[in-house]
Amino acid sequence: MCQCNDSGAAGARCYPSDLSDAAWAVIEPLMPVRDQAKGGAPRTYGDRLVLDAILFVLRSGCQWRMIPRDLLPWDAAYRWYRTWKADGTWDRLHDRLRELVRIAEGRACDPSAAILDAQSIKSSEGGAERGFDAGKRTTGRKRHLITDTLGLVLVVAVTSASVQDRPGGRRVLERLAAAFPSIGLIWADAGYANQVDNRLLAWAYETLRLTVEIVRRPEGAKGFQVLPRRWVVERTFGWLVRNRRLARDYERLTGNSETMVKIAMIRLMATRLAGQSARWSNRPATRSA
Structure with missing residues (x-):
């Protein structure tokens, strides 16, 4: 049920960031079940309301303390965000949904190929691991991302923006090899290897048994170019920054x-x-009460 002030509306008025009934029906069976045998006070706020509050922060970019009061107290939303992070709920939910999307697309649960790239992003003042990316002239952090061929995230690592692509690539490739032994081929851009330094490619093959294939821009190309395979992870970056x-x-x-x-x-x-x-x-959305 969506808590709101528009009691006279045909459907309960809610925020555009809220989960729809159909989306919640997908997520609900995957949420952790509280063990009533352990006792404790009954839950004051349901999982759907907590998720809607967290998604409001994600979509709007607001501070936790600015969560609207008609959702739930900010400290309750933040407490559950931290709890689900600590107990692995976010990881399990993310990985299971990725498997379901791949199955729905006629793919195997475990991918056999992936795409690697990095994105420098500005950060707020303070915080851990904050640096300057001289190439992108950005002060902040860098997201090292590996996706499958559908653009679904497999591995993500966030570092200081000063970390170069090759050492950052090692970090995510190690995580990838541990989590997805089925993957044998990785596509990446020229930032991970060049004619002088191909150590990352050799290390990945010798240590992790991963073949990293560099997708290069055509010679003489100017301006924006849609490159095979690499456009998939670029689209994922576009999804994220929305x-x-x-x-x-x-x-x-x-x-x-x-x-x-x-x-x-x-x-x-x-x-x-x-x-x-x-x-x-x-645009405001509505959902059934």
């Missing part, structure tokens, strides 16, 4: 930055599995 919390990195800890990326993908994948398109407008 959420204002991810258009700029406001998190003090890089672990929270990585979690916000997964929450954005959770909303996107749940919407897709519900057979709906992801709406990014500010």
Whole structure:
């Protein structure tokens, strides 16, 4: 039920960031079940209301303390955000939804190929691991992302923007090899290797048994070019920054930055599995009470 003031409306008025009934029907069976045998006070706020509050922060980019009062107290939303991060709920939910999307698209649960890229993003003042990317002239952090061929996130690592692509690539490739032994081929851009330094490619093959294939721009090409395979991960970066919390990195800890990326993908994948398109407008939505 959506708590609101428009009691006379045909349907309960809610925020555009809220989960639709169909999207919640996808997520609800995957949420952790509280063990009543352990006792404790009854839950004051349901999982759907907590998720809607967290998604409001993600989509609007507001501070936690600015969550509207007709959702729930900000400290309750933040407490559950931290709890689900600590117990692995966000990771399990994200990974299971990715499997369901791949199955719905006629793919195997475990991918065999992936795409690697990085995105420098400005950050707020302070916080851990903040640096300057001289190439992009950006002060902040860098998201190292590996997606499958559908653009779904497999591995994400957030570092200082001063970390170069090659050392950052090692970090995410190690995580990828541990989590997805089925993957044998990675596409990446020229920032991960050049004619002088191909150490990352050799290390990935010798240590992780991963073949990293560099997708280069055509010689003499000027301006924007859609490159094979690489456009997939670029589209994923576009999906992410549509959420204002991810258009700029406001998190003090890089672990929270990585979690916000997964929450954005959770909303996107749940919407897709519900057979709906992801709406990014500010048009108010309604849902049944």
